[in-house]
Each structure stands twice: as structure tokens, then as C-alpha cells.
Amino acid sequence: MNMTIGLPKPATVCLIEDDEAILNSCSQSLMLEGFEVRPHASAQSFLSVVRPDFPYVVITDVNLPDEDGLSLMRKVLVANPQVPVIIMTGHGDISMAVGAMREGAFDFIEKPFSPDRLITTVRNAADKAQLISQVAALSRDQSCVGQVLIGQSVRLTMLRQQISTLAPTGVDVLINGETGTGKEVVAQSLHIQSGRSGPFVAINCAALPESIIESELFGHEAGAFTGALKRRIGKFEFAKNGTIFLDEIESMPLALQAKLLRTIQDRTVQRLGANESIPISCRVIAATKRNLKTLSDQGHFRSDLYFRLNVVNLYLPPLREIREDIPLLFNFYLHQFRQKYHTPAVDTGSEVLRYLVSHDWPGNIRELRNFAERVAVGFPFAEAEATSEESPPLTLNQVLEHTEREALNSALRLASGNVADAAGILGIPAKTLYDKLTRFSIAVTDFKNA
Structure with missing residues (x-):
């Protein structure tokens, strides 16, 4: 089978289920949430229409009339390992579904499931796929990296040389620059030129409420707090073999800075509600528009975190x-x-x-x-x-x-x-x-x- 698969526009789901009632019910629930749904009653129906504009998310029943769901999942993942595949399974197939996740499935949902469970799982899968798609697009078109570095001045020439030198080393970097100087694009340039296989994951520390930033960064276990119905990985884990970009690091709550320091130093992360630490393998790039040394002297930023972040400092000059x-x-x-x-x-x-x-x-x-x-x-x-x-x-x-x-x-x-x-x-x-x-x-x- 020749399948050329890419990741197109977001919020598109391909649903394979031979039970007509379940197929219609799931399709309706997803469409009401704004997803575009492409329903199929068999594996062959799905395989016959696969094109380069492949859907973001695949949901397949494990028991199909013409092919089992695991075999279908393997074909999809061989064609493109980045496509999230969700397995629908009956109560007696839980161990098999767990095995499917070891083989690369994004998640599984056990029948009967509620519309909320379905929607939450699909939305998480779509979010992951969208991030991967954005990074892939950035990798294909690196011209955007040079757009903020166009110029013949000595300072920009040196900055381009510094980026090229630092990129393959994997060393953590602190970027200083005023608003609008292109800090995130420089971080993307460091990531792209590094050749790292994982994604570029950006998070704006000033844009997230203090109540959720810890969960966003480090993840949480089911039951860690009210509303935490299932385990969720954080940005550090998601950036596996890639780069995490912490923009406006000066806005990180003081109470969380100690945990961030430990994560960066030990290269491990501890989810909210968990007792065990999980190894991480990502490069850390932080950016600030403030003087972190001054903030640390004033007690507004941990000095030990500042010194840990300030291994290599890139300064982006204002125009x-x-x-x-x-x-x-x-x-x-x-x-x-x-x-x-x-x-x-x-x-x-x-x-x-x-x-x-x-x-x-x-x-x-x-x-x-x-x-x-x-x-x-x-x-x-x-x-x-x-x-x-x-x-x-x-x-x-x-x-x-x-x-x-x-x-x-x-x-x-x-x-x-x-x-x-x-x-x-x-x-x-x-x-x-x-x-x-x-x-x-x-x-x-x-x-x-x-």
C-alpha cells in the first residue's frame, strides 16, 4: 500500500466504525463541537480515499469487518508516525488497547463512552497534531528565520554567527530583547539549525494564569486537582528530543521558579499529583524583555534560576x-x-x-x-x-x-x-x-x- 500522508488544516477527524449507530452518534457529537468528520464503515473505505491532505486525527474501532484496528493503525503510523490514532475498544480488550499505545496509538477509549470523553480525547490529539504541523511547516520554510536578522550591521552579522555556532551544541540559551525584536523567531532558528528531531514548543509565561501554569509546564496525574479527570503530559514532556521556549520568563511566579530550576538542573519533571520524576530530553531556551539580574537583586526573580538560565546570553538589539x-x-x-x-x-x-x-x-x-x-x-x-x-x-x-x-x-x-x-x-x-x-x-x- 502506498500512502503519502501529511497534516492539513486542524479540527479534521477520520472515524472508522462498522456499527452505524455508533458511527452516526460519534460523528454528530464531534461535528457539534466544530470538528470536520469523515466517517467510514470499513478499513478499506478509509484506505481507498487517503490523500496527501490527510486528516489530523484517526479514530478506529479495534474490531472491523475487513481488517482489525491495530493493523490499520500500523499502516497509518508507518506512513506518518505523527498522525494521532485513537483506538475504540470494548471492555474485554483493555490489555490489547494498552499494547496499542505502546506501539504508537495516541490514546484509547473504552465503550460505552460519553460524548465528553470522546471530545476531550480528540481535542487533545488535534492540539498535539497542530503543534507538530506548525513545526513541520517552519522546518520546510526557514525563510521566516532570517526575516528578523536581515541586515549588514556588525551586530546582526555577529548574531547570525552566534546562532549558527550555538545551534548544534544543545546548550540552554537566554535571549534578551525588547518587545518585537524577534526573540521567538531566533529561538526557532536555534531549534531548526540544531537538527533536533522533536518539536519546538513555545509557552508564554505571562499569558497563563498562575493557577494553571504549573500543570501546563509539568503536567498532572488524574485526580491531582478538581477537574483533573485524566493524566495529562506537560510541555516539558511534549518537547521530547526538541526545544521548549519559555517566553517572558520574568513573569514566572516565584513559587514555581524553584520547581523550574530543579527541572532544568536535573532534566527530570514531576507531574502534579505524582511521586515519581520522569526524565526529559529537551533544550531549554528562555526569553525576557527585562533585566533578570536587576530583578533577582530586587528579590523579584530567583538568583539561582537566573544564573542557571544565563549559561549563554543572546542580546537582540532594538531597531x-x-x-x-x-x-x-x-x-x-x-x-x-x-x-x-x-x-x-x-x-x-x-x-x-x-x-x-x-x-x-x-x-x-x-x-x-x-x-x-x-x-x-x-x-x-x-x-x-x-x-x-x-x-x-x-x-x-x-x-x-x-x-x-x-x-x-x-x-x-x-x-x-x-x-x-x-x-x-x-x-x-x-x-x-x-x-x-x-x-x-x-x-x-x-x-x-x-
């Missing part, structure tokens, strides 16, 4: 510290958005160029990207933006000469002297670029094979 890179980065995004919205490439004008290097960009790359999108769709350039109080006292001629020359040089370096490619990077017609090169006495030959 105001790398102004020479702003025009090139802006034009990269401008070119992207013009392609997306099919808008013509026109000269952005001196007003925009002045604003690019005079504005302080408190939102950093995120703010710059939004600005490029507005310009790409022809949104009027606001006078208030051009006359921002944050602007340093530069004359227009000074700004233009510095900005345009740096942008032209950077684009030509990236394009190895190819004028057409450089014009595409800058988002201007080739004729306009030739005119600018003449005006600034820039020789294209200086960039050939640069």
Missing part, C-alpha cells in the same frame, strides 16, 4: 541601535506585502526614508512590519509620523544620503551586484535603481561575487 539596517529590512517587508496584495512597486519617497531612520521604533520589527504593510497598500503617510517628537535633529539631506546609500549598498551586497535582484529587494524599478547608483557614484562591479 534604534541598528538604524543602518532599517531601510533594508523595511524594503524586504515592503516587497513581501506588495507581492501579497499585488500592488505596484513605486518609489516610496524621501519622506518615508527620513521617517525610517529618525523614528525610534518602540515596537521594533513588529512595528516596522506593520508600517511596511501600510505603505504597500498605499495608505497615506501621516504627517504626524513624519514629524514625530522622537526624531533626532537631522536635516533631510543628511538622512537621505545616509539612508539611501546604506540601503543601496546592502541590497547590492545581498544580490551580489545583480541590479534586477537588488531592485526587487528594495521594491523599486530597476531604472530607478540605476538612477540612484549614478547619483551616488556606486559601482555595481564592486559587489560582484561579494
Whole structure:
């Protein structure tokens, strides 16, 4: 059997059950919760329609008229080990279902089961598959990693070199940078370049209520607290052989920091309500927009955790510290958005160029990207933006000469002297670029094979 299986859009379930009443009941319950359901009464019915846009989740009865569910599960997992398979079993088949989980099944549900039990299991499986799909997409298209590292400044050049050096080592990393500087993308870059086989799992410590963050990170056993109906693995376990990214680590509750420290030091995790520790094998990357040393001195962050996290520190500079890179980065995004919205490439004008290097960009790359999108769709350039109080006292001629020359040089370096490619990077017609090169006495030959 030739099966090419991938993971498409979320919330799609393939259900294989020969009992028509159960098939209809399960399908209805799942559809009411927003899942797209593809019902099949036999294994062959399912196998005959498998395409590359394979569903996220497979639910199969263990006893089918033409093939047993375990055999079907093995075929699915051979084609793609990442597809979650849920086994439906009768009371007498529990030991067999446990064996199926050892072979790779995501979970099993014992008949008769409630709609809530079915929905909870499917939702957990879909969540896992969605994370895997996102990481796979990121691995296929690594261009997003470079988007926040575009630039020819010494600082960005060194940062790219540091990432390439650190990635394969597996050492834990602390990333410092203001909001919008691309901390998560740098963490993704470290993960992708590391070649680790497991997923990249990101968690924002500031976005989770204190009441649930421990369960999210470390997992829990059934009965650990009210509402904990079944065992649930945490993010550290889910990141097996991969990378866990702890964003806004400064927001981690003090009471939980000791457990986090122990987890990182011992490379073990203890679920809520459990007595045993479970070994983990993941890289830890933390990120902060605050000065953790200052916070630890003030008693707001554990000093021992700070020193453990601060093995290797990467600093992401805000845009105001790398102004020479702003025009090139802006034009990269401008070119992207013009392609997306099919808008013509026109000269952005001196007003925009002045604003690019005079504005302080408190939102950093995120703010710059939004600005490029507005310009790409022809949104009027606001006078208030051009006359921002944050602007340093530069004359227009000074700004233009510095900005345009740096942008032209950077684009030509990236394009190895190819004028057409450089014009595409800058988002201007080739004729306009030739005119600018003449005006600034820039020789294209200086960039050939640069």
C-alpha cells in the first residue's frame, strides 16, 4: 500500500466504525463541537480515499469487518508516525488497547463512552497534531528565520554567527530583547539549525494564569486537582528530543521558579499529583524583555534560576541601535506585502526614508512590519509620523544620503551586484535603481561575487 500522508488544516477527524449507530452518534457529537468528520464503515473505505491532505486525527474501532484496528493503525503510523490514532475498544480488550499505545496509538477509549470523553480525547490529539504541523511547516520554510536578522550591521552579522555556532551544541540559551525584536523567531532558528528531531514548543509565561501554569509546564496525574479527570503530559514532556521556549520568563511566579530550576538542573519533571520524576530530553531556551539580574537583586526573580538560565546570553538589539539596517529590512517587508496584495512597486519617497531612520521604533520589527504593510497598500503617510517628537535633529539631506546609500549598498551586497535582484529587494524599478547608483557614484562591479 502506498500512502503519502501529511497534516492539513486542524479540527479534521477520520472515524472508522462498522456499527452505524455508533458511527452516526460519534460523528454528530464531534461535528457539534466544530470538528470536520469523515466517517467510514470499513478499513478499506478509509484506505481507498487517503490523500496527501490527510486528516489530523484517526479514530478506529479495534474490531472491523475487513481488517482489525491495530493493523490499520500500523499502516497509518508507518506512513506518518505523527498522525494521532485513537483506538475504540470494548471492555474485554483493555490489555490489547494498552499494547496499542505502546506501539504508537495516541490514546484509547473504552465503550460505552460519553460524548465528553470522546471530545476531550480528540481535542487533545488535534492540539498535539497542530503543534507538530506548525513545526513541520517552519522546518520546510526557514525563510521566516532570517526575516528578523536581515541586515549588514556588525551586530546582526555577529548574531547570525552566534546562532549558527550555538545551534548544534544543545546548550540552554537566554535571549534578551525588547518587545518585537524577534526573540521567538531566533529561538526557532536555534531549534531548526540544531537538527533536533522533536518539536519546538513555545509557552508564554505571562499569558497563563498562575493557577494553571504549573500543570501546563509539568503536567498532572488524574485526580491531582478538581477537574483533573485524566493524566495529562506537560510541555516539558511534549518537547521530547526538541526545544521548549519559555517566553517572558520574568513573569514566572516565584513559587514555581524553584520547581523550574530543579527541572532544568536535573532534566527530570514531576507531574502534579505524582511521586515519581520522569526524565526529559529537551533544550531549554528562555526569553525576557527585562533585566533578570536587576530583578533577582530586587528579590523579584530567583538568583539561582537566573544564573542557571544565563549559561549563554543572546542580546537582540532594538531597531534604534541598528538604524543602518532599517531601510533594508523595511524594503524586504515592503516587497513581501506588495507581492501579497499585488500592488505596484513605486518609489516610496524621501519622506518615508527620513521617517525610517529618525523614528525610534518602540515596537521594533513588529512595528516596522506593520508600517511596511501600510505603505504597500498605499495608505497615506501621516504627517504626524513624519514629524514625530522622537526624531533626532537631522536635516533631510543628511538622512537621505545616509539612508539611501546604506540601503543601496546592502541590497547590492545581498544580490551580489545583480541590479534586477537588488531592485526587487528594495521594491523599486530597476531604472530607478540605476538612477540612484549614478547619483551616488556606486559601482555595481564592486559587489560582484561579494
